[in-house]
Amino acid sequence: MKVVRLLGLGLCTLWCSLVGADMAAAQAITVGATSSTSDAPIYIADKKGYFRAEGLDVRVVNFRSAADMVAPLGAGQIEAGAGSASAGLYNAVARGIKIKIVADKASSAPGYGGTKILVRKDQVESGRYKELKDLKGMKLAMNAPGVSNTSTLNTLLTSAGLKYSDVETVDTLFSSGVSALVANLVLVVSTGVAMIVLSPPNDSCLFSTSPAAT
Numbered sequence: 001m002k003v004v005r006l007l008g009l010g011l012c013t014l015w016c017s018l019v020g021a022d023m024a025a026a027q028a029i030t031v032g033a034t035s036s037t038s039d040a041p042i043y044i045a046d047k048k049g050y051f052r053a054e055g056l057d058v059r060v061v062n063f064r065s066a067a068d069m070v071a072p073l074g075a076g077q078i079e080a081g082a083g084s085a086s087a088g089l090y091n092a093v094a095r096g097i098k099i100k101i102v103a104d105k106a107s108s109a110p111g112y113g114g115t116k117i118l119v120r121k122d123q124v125e126s127g128r129y130k131e132l133k134d135l136k137g138m139k140l141a142m143n144a145p146g147v148s149n150t151s152t153l154n155t156l157l158t159s160a161g162l163k164y165s166d167v168e169t170v171d172t173l174f175s176s177g178v179s180a181l182v183a184n185l186v187l188v189v190s191t192g193v194a195m196i197v198l199s200p201p202n203d204s205c206l207f208s209t210s211p212a213a214t
Helices: 002-025 037-047 066-075 087-094 121-125 148-159 178-190 202-209
Strands: 027-033 056-062 116-119 139-142 168-171 195-198
Touching: 027 037, 027 066, 037 056, 066 087, 116 121, 139 148
Parallel strands: 027 056, 139 168, 139 195
Antiparallel strands: 116 195
């Protein structure tokens, strides 16, 4: 019995030592994300231990947009970034900064785009906004300059016979949770913003929590 106990203790010690060595050897990786719906696989993989199983100790850091990840990526402050392409990314690559796109995190099939434009309810009820051409002269809140939403907005405006210069855009942080999102809505409304360009899940969160959105 004594032998069995000693053997069991020896195996436990060996196993614990191996686990400790494995955890100590885990490679630290910092990943930039924007808390969008398409980031869900990252959080799920982390929660289920998939990264750890591959020997990775992943820390997820939230950014306002993928455009804000470019400089930290180039400087080696983060090892990976998840988000849409931006003018900043293209400029970095053109300048020889070693950044590569290695996988597709999300796709928007025709007719199933993820970006939504929310119009203030009072703008619709008053008749100020009835159709796309009514965007002219409006102020829109964006998450950052030179991002994919910029291209989306430009395409939308062009379809209505408008130019990007026909609207005014302001950059506002929207990826800080529902309460901050609603607070930001109150802030931008007070500064005359009539529309907000958002990606999931921020659009759904805002729509379900604020009577000002439509």
